[in-house]
Amino acid sequence: MITLYHRADCPFCWKVRIALHELDVPYKEIEIKLGEKHPDVLALSPKGTVPVMVDGNLVIWESSIILEYLEDDHHAKRLLPNKAGERALVRSLHYYSDAIVGPAIRDLIFEKRSKPKKSWGAAVIADSDKRWRRRLTELEAKLNEDDRFAAAFSFADCALLPRFGLADHYGAGVDKRHPGLLAWYQTMRRRPSFRATEPPRPEFR
Numbered sequence: 001m002i003t004l005y006h007r008a009d010c011p012f013c014w015k016v017r018i019a020l021h022e023l024d025v026p027y028k029e030i031e032i033k034l035g036e037k038h039p040d041v042l043a044l045s046p047k048g049t050v051p052v053m054v055d056g057n058l059v060i061w062e063s064s065i066i067l068e069y070l071e072d073d074h075h076a077k078r079l080l081p082n083k084a085g086e087r088a089l090v091r092s093l094h095y096y097s098d099a100i101v102g103p104a105i106r107d108l109i110f111e112k113r114s115k116p117k118k119s120w121g122a123a124v125i126a127d128s129d130k131r132w133r134r135r136l137t138e139l140e141a142k143l144n145e146d147d148r149f150a151a152a153f154s155f156a157d158c159a160l161l162p163r164f165g166l167a168d169h170y171g172a173g174v175d176k177r178h179p180g181l182l183a184w185y186q187t188m189r190r191r192p193s194f195r196a197t198e199p200p201r202p203e204f205r
């Protein structure tokens with residue numbers, strides 16, 4: 001059985017957990033707490049980051065490669081379309097989520113997570129929120145263009161959903177300014193994979 005080292009509020013780990021649930025793959029979770037340096041993770045991953053997946057002798061310590069492995073391991077369900085061009089588009093959105101969308105909202109989350117409310121930096125939060133909203137506008141346009149992440153559930157949804165979930169938890173959730181994305185997020189929140197994996201909402205000090 002697959003073992004997954006993860007942190008509940010890590011977007012990369014959450015992405016993998018959604019994929020595992022969507023594919024109905026049984027797995028054992030080992031949860032790491034924020035700031036914890038787990039000896040197994042340090043031994044298994046040269047980066048020392050989570051998620052880390054262990055399947056028999058196979059160790060994968062990069063979330064996007066874990067998703068590729070799950071897809072290649074021929075489960076009954078699929079998270080990539082059949083055609084090469086469509087697969088490339090889904091993979092591009094997956095990468096865009098990890099490399100572009102995530103960093104935009106990250107500063108707002110780190111600021112609110114690391115400090116008591118009275119010490120939050122308004123400028124840091126406003127700047128991150130602005131960058132996040134700019135990405136939402138881009139994503140809304142992509143959604144209108146080709147329905148990419150509203151049609152068949154894919155890697156792109158696995159990657160984007162945790163970003164939207166965390167933004168929501170940290171008071172920067174998608175709203176009526178991006179109606180297509182809002183409808184997508186509301187639909188996605190009802191999926192069993194989201195409900196089974198959503199971390200507890202943070203409590204602000």
Ligand SMILES: N[C@@H](CCC(=O)N[C@@H](CS)C(=O)NCC(=O)O)C(=O)O
Pocket residue numbers: 007009010011012013048049050051061062063064
């Ligand atoms: N590119 C990596 C990123 C993983 C990552 O940055 N994980 C963070 C948690 S969200 C982590 O483990 N940070 C702890 C550390 O860097 O010590 C992936 O997709 O798996």
